[in-house]
Amino acid sequence: MKTLNFKTNITTDDAIEAVTLPLNAIEPLDGWNIDPQHQDHLLTVQTVDNRVSEQIIAAVEKAGFQATLIPELSDL
Template sequence: METLNFKTNIKCSNCVATVTPYLNDIEQVDGWNVNTDSPDKLLTVQTTDNRIADVVKQAVEKAGYKAELVNA
């Protein structure tokens, strides 16, 4: 299992609810979490395919937010 981390502008539980259907629709995502208490609003994605970073970024952007892959 691989872990991808993204710096986002997802700020609250309502924001998380907004991106949920978009992230849940990505077949290769085994789980994900947004730490809204973190200064970087870190989105952590567990996947079996670490090549999906662009797919995750596009899904977050479709929900109206930004995501930038970070090395963590």
Template structure:
């Protein structure tokens, strides 16, 4: 399993609730979490397909938020 990290503007539990249906629709995701306490609001996704980065970014944008891929989690 691989882990992908994204810097987001998801700030609170209501924001997490807003993106949940969009992320849950991505079949290749085995799990995900948003660290709303981090200054970068890091979205971490677990997947077996590392090529889904664009799909994750588009799902977040459909929910009205932004996500930028990170090379490493700080």
């Protein structure tokens, strides 16, 4: 299991709701969580395939938000 962490601009429950469907549509994800109170509005993703980071970024952008992989916090 790999953990990927992303800095986002997701700060509200409505924003979390907006990214839920696109993120849930990514097959290799085993789970994800957004901490809107974290200084980086951290999106943490559990996956067996760490190559999905581009898919995650695209899914968040499709919902109208931004996500940037934080390599130093991720198990790459």
